[in-house]
Amino acid sequence: MAKFRFQDLRIWQLAIEIANELFDIADELERKRLYRFADQLRGSGMSMSNNISEGSGSSSSKDFRRFLDIARRSTYENANIVILLEMRKLIRNETMDSLVDRLDSLCRQITSFQYTL
Secondary structure: OOOOHHHHOHHHHHHHHHHHHHHHHHHHHHHOOOHHHHHHHHHHHHHHHHHHHHHHOOOOHHHHHHHHHHHHHHHHHHHHHHHHHHHOOOOOHHHHHHHHHHHHHHHHHHHHHHHHO
């Protein structure tokens, strides 16, 4: 089976794990007919891993860093959404804490990886 470069990147692996969890939350939000929240969460969740994978196909380090910057900013967007969902009592405090911690870790790892390019 073919394997893309990004699949070996720890930051991509973590980003897609978090996105998968965000999709589960989005599914629950849809069941509550909160479609806008669900759509926003899915889009920003996918943005992290999508930009890491797309950037890994770049022909220059500068271009790859630009995609990583977008992925990093998406971690902030996701943290904001998760915090708001907890404030609205749509997710538990423990879920928010766990996701915010993992998003912070991902953000730091992306920043560290950018310095290696």
